[in-house]
Amino acid sequence: MLKEHVAKIAALTDAEFDNFFARFELQSFKKGQTIISAGDRVNHEYFVLSGCLKTFYINDDIKMYILQFAMPTWWASDYNALYSGAKAAVSVDCVTDAEVLRLSNANREEICSQVHQVEHFFRWRTNKGYVASQKRLLSMMNNDVKHRYEELMAQYPELYNIVPKQLIAAYLGVSRETLSRLYNS
Amino acid sequence: MLKEHVAKIAALTDAEFDNFFARFELQSFKKGQTIISAGDRVNHEYFVLSGCLKTFYINDDIKMYILQFAMPTWWASDYNALYSGAKAAVSVDCVTDAEVLRLSNANREEICSQVHQVEHFFRWRTNKGYVASQKRLLSMMNNDVKHRYEELMAQYPELYNIVPKQLIAAYLGVSRETLSRLYNS
DNA sequence: TGTGGATAGTGATGTAGATCACGCAATCAC
DNA sequence: GTGATTGCGTGATCTACATCACTATCCACA
Numbered sequence: 054m055l056k057e058h059v060a061k062i063a064a065l066t067d068a069e070f071d072n073f074f075a076r077f078e079l080q081s082f083k084k085g086q087t088i089i090s091a092g093d094r095v096n097h098e099y100f101v102l103s104g105c106l107k108t109f110y111i112n113d114d115i116k117m118y119i120l121q122f123a124m125p126t127w128w129a130s131d132y133n134a135l136y137s138g139a140k141a142a143v144s145v146d147c148v149t150d151a152e153v154l155r156l157s158n159a160n161r162e163e164i165c166s167q168v169h170q171v172e173h174f175f176r177w178r179t180n181k182g183y184v185a186s187q188k189r190l191l192s193m194m195n196n197d198v199k200h201r202y203e204e205l206m207a208q209y210p211e212l213y214n215i216v217p218k219q220l221i222a223a224y225l226g227v228s229r230e231t232l233s234r235l236y237n238s
Numbered sequence: 239m240l241k242e243h244v245a246k247i248a249a250l251t252d253a254e255f256d257n258f259f260a261r262f263e264l265q266s267f268k269k270g271q272t273i274i275s276a277g278d279r280v281n282h283e284y285f286v287l288s289g290c291l292k293t294f295y296i297n298d299d300i301k302m303y304i305l306q307f308a309m310p311t312w313w314a315s316d317y318n319a320l321y322s323g324a325k326a327a328v329s330v331d332c333v334t335d336a337e338v339l340r341l342s343n344a345n346r347e348e349i350c351s352q353v354h355q356v357e358h359f360f361r362w363r364t365n366k367g368y369v370a371s372q373k374r375l376l377s378m379m380n381n382d383v384k385h386r387y388e389e390l391m392a393q394y395p396e397l398y399n400i401v402p403k404q405l406i407a408a409y410l411g412v413s414r415e416t417l418s419r420l421y422n423s
Numbered sequence: 424t425g426t427g428g429a430t431a432g433t434g435a436t437g438t439a440g441a442t443c444a445c446g447c448a449a450t451c452a453c
Numbered sequence: 454g455t456g457a458t459t460g461c462g463t464g465a466t467c468t469a470c471a472t473c474a475c476t477a478t479c480c481a482c483a
Binding site: 197198227228230231234 | 469470471472473
């Protein structure tokens with residue numbers, strides 16, 4: 054699955070891919086388990102094989118905001134903490150049972166410096182994330198909740214069944230009450 | 239200036255840097271001039287040497303949202319359009335007189351594939367942009383206007399003098415009236 | 424079998440910020 | 454030098470959404 058994902062962007066020889074792949078560790082988690090907890094040191098990023106993760110922030114009023122739902126072939130981590138060595142500001146946990154491949158920061162940097170095409174892949178991936186994030190920022194500023202809700206459902210219809218509405222509200226940045234009123238009309 | 243900027247991240251030989259640098263073109267713009275207009279094909283990204291650019295989106299109600307102010311050593315473009323070949327959804331123009339170095343998409347990809355360290359540099363740069371964008375998204379969801387205003391002023395105090403308050407409002411995602419009332423209290 | 428904890432719907436009320444409308448400089452065009 | 458344009462402040466009103474409070478349902482598990 055990872056091979057297919059990477060092959061779309063980077064032309065790796067079998068040996069190169071083996072070198073890359075050997076650096077990952079398979080991990081399985083149960084629904085609700087925490088992968089990264091705010092305050093932790095972060096040493097890994099996670100490639101989702103199955104299930105669904107969420108990366109989220111909890112503010113002083115114990116209100117949660119979801120930055121990303123990570124579905125299969127998506128990557129998740131606290132990238133600020135991972136790159137800068139700072140403590141995690143953001144947490145990651147499992148919305149459903151999940152299988153992930155984890156890659157350490159040190160291993161990523163090493164393989165990136167060894168294999169040019171892997172560096173190319175990660176540049177592409179990060180760029181995609183950047184573009185998506187900008188798009189969401191714009192939507193956040195420009196569109197009302199209803200619009201954002203429809204946008205989300207169009208992009209990930211499967212979320213509707215998989216995740217509690219509360220989490221959808223936390224992704225959209227509204228209260229669960231408002232969201233509830235919204236689609237009962 | 240570009241050399242210094244790149245050197246922080248990537249170790250280039252003089253020959254490599256010359257190869258890189260030769261691909262840029264110097265351009266000068268006057269305050270108010272447009273660099274990328276929504277609907278255009280986008281072929282370049284821009285490294286700011288002096289002055290200040292803004293990248294912005296205008297919605298159907300002719301309301302403007304500013305995604306980024308680009309100060310010296312920052313990069314600007316419509317990265318979605320640039321990478322995907324789509325038409326620009328976002329515009330870029332000059333808040334002040336500005337000097338920029340422009341780099342074409344084709345040239346970036348070529349030098350990235352030729353010189354591993356350049357690819358490394360762009361991966362780093364994009365990652366930084368991604369992290370900043372995520373942070374802003376979170377701030378947008380979590381903090382009220384006053385908080386966001388103070389955050390912006392703490393990060394770029396020079397903006398206060400350089401840009402009209404209208405633009406600051408458009409960056410914060412509020413009406414100019416609300417912003418005006420805000421700092422007269 | 425019942426008890427506690429998620430999850431979700433809904434009414435009443437509060438509020439941050441939008442919108443509309445106006446006046447008042449300062450700057451630009453010619 | 455006069456009229457037009459742009460930027461800014463301010464009052465009155467409107468509205469999308471938050472918050473609080475209560476109820477109902479489902480499900481885990483002692």
